[in-house]
Amino acid sequence: MAIIEQLTQDFLRTKKLPHIWCPGCGNGIVTAALVRAIERAEYDQRDVVIVSGIGCSSRAAGYLNFNTLHTTHGRALAFATGLKMARPELKLFVIMGDGDCSAIGGNHFIHAARRNIDLTAIVVNNHIYGMTGGQHSPLTPEGKKATTAPGGTVEREFDLINLARGAGASFGAKGTAAQPRQLEQLITRGSQHKGFSLIEALSPCPIAYGRRNKLGGPVDMLRDMKEKSISVERASKLGEEELAGKTITGVIFDLEAPEYSEEYYRSISKEK
Amino acid sequence: MPETKPVLMQGNVACAEGAINAGVRFYAGYPITPSTEVAERMAARLPDLGGVFIQMEDEIASMAAVIGASIGGMRTLTATSGPGFSLKQENLGYAIMAEIPCVVVNVQRMGPSTGAPTAPAQGDVMQARWGTHGDHPIIAFSPASVYEAYYLTVAAVNLSQKIRQPIVMLLDEVIGHMREKVLIPETGRLMVEKSSDKVPADWKPYDDKGVTPLVPFGFGHYYHVTGLFHDQYGFPTTDPPQVARSLDRIHEKLDKYRDEIVLTNYIGHKEPRVAIVTYGCTVRSARAVVKKAYWQNRKEVGLLSLQTIWPFPEQEIKALAKQADVILVPEMNMGQIVGEIERHVRGEAEVVPVNRYDGEMITPDEISEAVGRWLS
Ligand code: SF4
Numbered sequence: 001m002a003i004i005e006q007l008t009q010d011f012l013r014t015k016k017l018p019h020i021w022c023p024g025c026g027n028g029i030v031t032a033a034l035v036r037a038i039e040r041a042e043y044d045q046r047d048v049v050i051v052s053g054i055g056c057s058s059r060a061a062g063y064l065n066f067n068t069l070h071t072t073h074g075r076a077l078a079f080a081t082g083l084k085m086a087r088p089e090l091k092l093f094v095i096m097g098d099g100d101c102s103a104i105g106g107n108h109f110i111h112a113a114r115r116n117i118d119l120t121a122i123v124v125n126n127h128i129y130g131m132t133g134g135q136h137s138p139l140t141p142e143g144k145k146a147t148t149a150p151g152g153t154v155e156r157e158f159d160l161i162n163l164a165r166g167a168g169a170s171f172g173a174k175g176t177a178a179q180p181r182q183l184e185q186l187i188t189r190g191s192q193h194k195g196f197s198l199i200e201a202l203s204p205c206p207i208a209y210g211r212r213n214k215l216g217g218p219v220d221m222l223r224d225m226k227e228k229s230i231s232v233e234r235a236s237k238l239g240e241e242e243l244a245g246k247t248i249t250g251v252i253f254d255l256e257a258p259e260y261s262e263e264y265y266r267s268i269s270k271e272k
Numbered sequence: 273m274p275e276t277k278p279v280l281m282q283g284n285v286a287c288a289e290g291a292i293n294a295g296v297r298f299y300a301g302y303p304i305t306p307s308t309e310v311a312e313r314m315a316a317r318l319p320d321l322g323g324v325f326i327q328m329e330d331e332i333a334s335m336a337a338v339i340g341a342s343i344g345g346m347r348t349l350t351a352t353s354g355p356g357f358s359l360k361q362e363n364l365g366y367a368i369m370a371e372i373p374c375v376v377v378n379v380q381r382m383g384p385s386t387g388a389p390t391a392p393a394q395g396d397v398m399q400a401r402w403g404t405h406g407d408h409p410i411i412a413f414s415p416a417s418v419y420e421a422y423y424l425t426v427a428a429v430n431l432s433q434k435i436r437q438p439i440v441m442l443l444d445e446v447i448g449h450m451r452e453k454v455l456i457p458e459t460g461r462l463m464v465e466k467s468s469d470k471v472p473a474d475w476k477p478y479d480d481k482g483v484t485p486l487v488p489f490g491f492g493h494y495y496h497v498t499g500l501f502h503d504q505y506g507f508p509t510t511d512p513p514q515v516a517r518s519l520d521r522i523h524e525k526l527d528k529y530r531d532e533i534v535l536t537n538y539i540g541h542k543e544p545r546v547a548i549v550t551y552g553c554t555v556r557s558a559r560a561v562v563k564k565a566y567w568q569n570r571k572e573v574g575l576l577s578l579q580t581i582w583p584f585p586e587q588e589i590k591a592l593a594k595q596a597d598v599i600l601v602p603e604m605n606m607g608q609i610v611g612e613i614e615r616h617v618r619g620e621a622e623v624v625p626v627n628r629y630d631g632e633m634i635t636p637d638e639i640s641e642a643v644g645r646w647l648s
Contacts, residue, residue, distance in 0.1 A: 016507060046492045051340075062496055062508060067489035069343060070498035070508075071336065072366050078333035082340025082348075083489065085324045086298055090344070090490050108336075111329040264326075268319040 010045065011035045013065045020059055024218025026177035026203030030124050031060040033180045033201075034093060037187035048091050051080045053105060055097035056131045057124035057203070074104030077112040080119055088261040091191065092119035099129045099137035102158050106138070113167035115260035116195040122187065123160060123198065126205035134208035145212045160200050161252050170195035170257040174249050176202040178226035182249065189251065195259045202229075202247065281454045283421045283447040284351070287377050288313035289456065290425030291349045295463035296375070297323030298346040300337035302330055302356060305389040306445045307379035310351035321459075331359035338374045339367050343497060345467050345488030347429055351377035354396055355386060357403065364438055365404030366499040368522060370506075371436035371478065373486065375428045378440060379448035382631050391631030392445035394552055397608040400440050401582050407519060409526045411533055412440040412582040416555035418452035424535075424579060430464040431532060435483050435525050442581065444604065446553035446633060469493075476504040480517065483525050526583055533580060536588045540566045540574030546646045547596035547621075549589065549613060551578040553633060554602045560636040561643060573643055581609060586616045593620040598646045602626040602634045622646075 012035065021027045038048055048066045052058035054073035061068040071079045080094045101109050101123045112121070128146060129135040136146035136153040139160065143152045161172040171193040175183035183201055190197035204210060204221035215221050225247070232250035235243055281289065288310050291299075299314035311327070318325040324341065328334040331352055338348040352360060357378040367374055378400065382393035396403075400412040413428055415421040421443060428439040469491035475484060477495040487493045496506035501515045509515065526533060540547075540562045548558045555577040565571040576592055578585055593599065599621050601610040610625040617623055626642050628634045 013507075045494075046490060049489050062498070065494050067494055068496045069340070069489070070496065070500070072362055072499060075332060075336040075363065078328065078336035079340035079343075081326070081328070081333070082298070082300060082337030082342075083344045084340075085326060085337070086341035086344030086346040087488070087490055107329050108333055111333070264324070268322065 011038065011065050013063050016063050019063055021056060022207045024204070024206045025056070026126065026205070027057045027060060027124060029177040029180050030057065030122070030183065030201045030203050031063065033183040034060070034095075034122065034187055035064070036184045037191065038093075040184065040188045041191055043091050047089065048093065049083065050093050050095065051076050051083070052095040053097065053100035055100045055129070056205070057097045058095055058100065060095050074100055075108060076100070077105060077108040077121065081112060081115070081117055084117055084119055084261055085264065088118075088265065093191065094119055094121045096121065096123050097130070098123060098125040098127060098139035102138040102160060110163065110167040113164045113169035113196050113198070116168055116170050116257050117260040118194050118196070118262070120187065120191040120197045120199065123200045124203045125160070125200055126203045126209055128205050128209035130205045130208040134212060161198065164196070164198045165253050168196070168257065169198055170255040171197035171251070172253045173198070173251045174200045174202070174247065176225045176229055176247065176249060177204060178222040179229065179249065186251065193254065194262075195257055276455070276457050278453055278455050280451055281418055281422070282309060282449060282451050283415070283418045283443060284309035284379060284449065285313045286418045286422040286454055287351065287425045287441060287443070288317065290422040291375065291429055292317055292321065293457065293459055293462040294347065294426040294429035295460070295466070296347040296349045296429055297321060298338065298341040298348040299324070299350065300326045300328050300334040300341070300348070301350050301352065302328055302334050304331075304353045304356045306381055306448050307351045307353045307377060309448075310377055310379070314349070331356040332363060335360040335363035335376070339363060339372050342372045342374050342486070343489055347433060348374045349377065349429070350374070351379065353379050353381045353389070354383045357396060357399065361404040365406060365408060367438040368404070368408045368410070369499045370497050371486070371522065372438070372497070373432040373436050374438050375425065375432055376438060376440050377443065379443045379445060381445055388631050390445065392553060392604060392633060393629065393631065394444050394554065394604040394608070395629075396442065397581060397605065400442050409437070409523045410440065410582045411437060411526065411580070412442045413535070413579055414442045414551040414581050415447055415579065416552055416577055417447065418450060419454050420579060421447055422454050422456065426462045430462075431529070433465070433467065435529050436486055437525065440582075442552070444552045477506050478502060478504050478518075478521070480504055480521070482528070530583070534583060534585045534588070535579040536585050537577045537579065538574060541572045543572065544574035544596050545572040546598045546600060546643050547592050548573070548575045548600045548602065548639065548643070549578065549592070550575070550602045551581050551609065554604060557634050557636045558602060558639055561639045564640070565643060571647060573647070584612050584616070589613055589616045593617040596621050598622045598624060600624050600626055600639065600642050600646070602639050604628055604634060
């Protein structure tokens with residue numbers, strides 16, 4: 001308990017609280033996991049930078065006591081790329097929402113992954129545009145309702161982890177707000193990995209997503225999330241049929257690949 | 273200023289070299305005609321200087337990366353042309369709001385849309401002013417020679433850093449691709465003040481009292497940067513007095529530093545009856561006219577060339593309108609800056625547009641003819 005309080009003091013801008021999130025929102029859980037992950041990895045507060053896009057989850061940046069950069073919609077990774085190249089020693093955590101990252105920011109996402117630039121991208125996936133009141137995103141599961149898909153969306157959803165892998169990212173993990181300890185560990189591991197690390201964090205949005213899709217209250221949504229999730233280790237022993245409807249959580253891939261900022265600076269020192 | 277080496281240089285390259293001399297060590301961009309030579313020069317030069325060149329996935333990302341690198345403490349530049357300048361607008365507005373220095377070169381091509389990529393035009397004047405949404409201040413320089421492309425870029429980089437305001441270098445295709453002699457000092461001579469992490473204990477990123485230097489990320493000053501209206505520490509606010517204050521402060525700094533920002537040049541008769549006001553490559557044709565009419569024939573003709581087009585040099589225009597009967601405004605567009613001139617002249621002089629928009633330069637003859645009509 002004492003440690004948590006200390007963390008709150010150091011890493012949270014307590015004067016900026018209360019936050020703007022709805023009661024029962026998963027954003028707070030993911031943000032708390034991030035704070036603990038930074039603590040666990042023992043980074044110097046000065047070296048940590050939080051970059052975020054636009055949307056509910058991206059407001060987390062304003063509550064975290066580091067150098068924080070709240071950017072434009074979809075562009076967080078492009079801002080982060082410039083910052084990382086200017087200051088490779090900094091530890092970047094980039095918080096994005098699902099629509100922010102995969103729709104308007106899709107191009108930056110695949111290219112940041114392709115460059116394998118060293119940063120930790122945390123995509124808070126609540127399957128919906130929350131801040132604008134519940135429009136479907138590329139991560140809204142097919143058939144689910146949104147204000148812009150009143151009869152259920154007929155669009156297929158992205159598999160973000162595989163998209164990142166295909167584009168060249170070297171670390172991909174998935175966690176949920178229902179399992180905050182695991183999520184914290186995944187963020188720590190992702191941040192210690194050299195290269196583009198994606199952490200997809202499933203998070204309940206009871207207001208703009210749950211209600212319309214009759215998923216119950218926040219507790220029901222979290223329970224459902226937990227019940228559906230299955231660890232990579234256990235999943236590896238199961239067949240496709242048994243895995244239908246399940247969310248596989250844990251480190252999905254962890255590869256070694258050249259990292260952009262390091263390669264760039266190495267290449268220019270050779271040229272000298 | 274010790275000018276050492278005379279070199280033959282292209283306008284686009286002069287932007288790149290001027291930027292380097294003023295300390296720019298980060299370039300992010302995306303290929304687009306007719307600005308690509310800026311990127312190519314940066315790609316060739318920056319690595320040797322320990323700097324960063326990065327070709328981004330698109331124009332939007334280039335603008336974002338430049339802002340990110342500026343927050344990291346580097347001096348930054350990006351270059352583009354019309355279509356790319358359109359794409360950069362949202363993040364340009366962000367940099368204005370968050371007061372992040374950077375220089376954006378727009379080598380104008382003929383538009384709208386894809387238009388004529390290699391034809392010269394001056395159609396982005398109003399876009400440079402109002403391209404991004406909201407009530408924002410903007411600074412735009414418009415060089416009329418390769419020499420000016422070089423030194424205005426130097427000025428833009430230093431000024432941008434000093435007042436934490438993005439600056440647009442509005443070139444046209446003629447200036448961008450033209451080769452001329454420039455005298456340049458050694459690399460690194462023209463940089464004014466490095467950014468520093470050493471600041472007073474009461475440093476605030478958005479101090480109500482005025483512009484404070486940008487302290488890069490990573491030095492233990494845990495402030496927030498956002499495109500939302502914000503307080504003195506950068507934190508979002510919707511409090512009406514603070515919102516208004518936030519907007520006032522980004523405008524006030526342009527008023528405060530006006531003398532350093534607004535650059536114009538007058539040649540010709542002391543009390544002109546016919547005055548020409550123009551900018552960019554059109555200045556060259558106008559200068560030829562004044563040379564002949566005034567220097568050779570002592571006619572009452574003068575030329576006010578605008579190196580700075582935004583903020584608009586209204587004092588200079590008002591003063592000119594007191595003397596001249598007629599102000600001729602040649603532009604390679606359907607008439608953009610002319611409206612601004614009319615607004616400030618308020619009927620004190622006749623304001624006459626001289627436009628060309630067929631992808632060719634306005635010739636001295638065309639201007640001369642208009643001058644002749646008003647002199648007689
Ligand atoms: S709308 Fe949804 S995501 Fe946004 S704060 Fe409310 S519950 Fe959270």
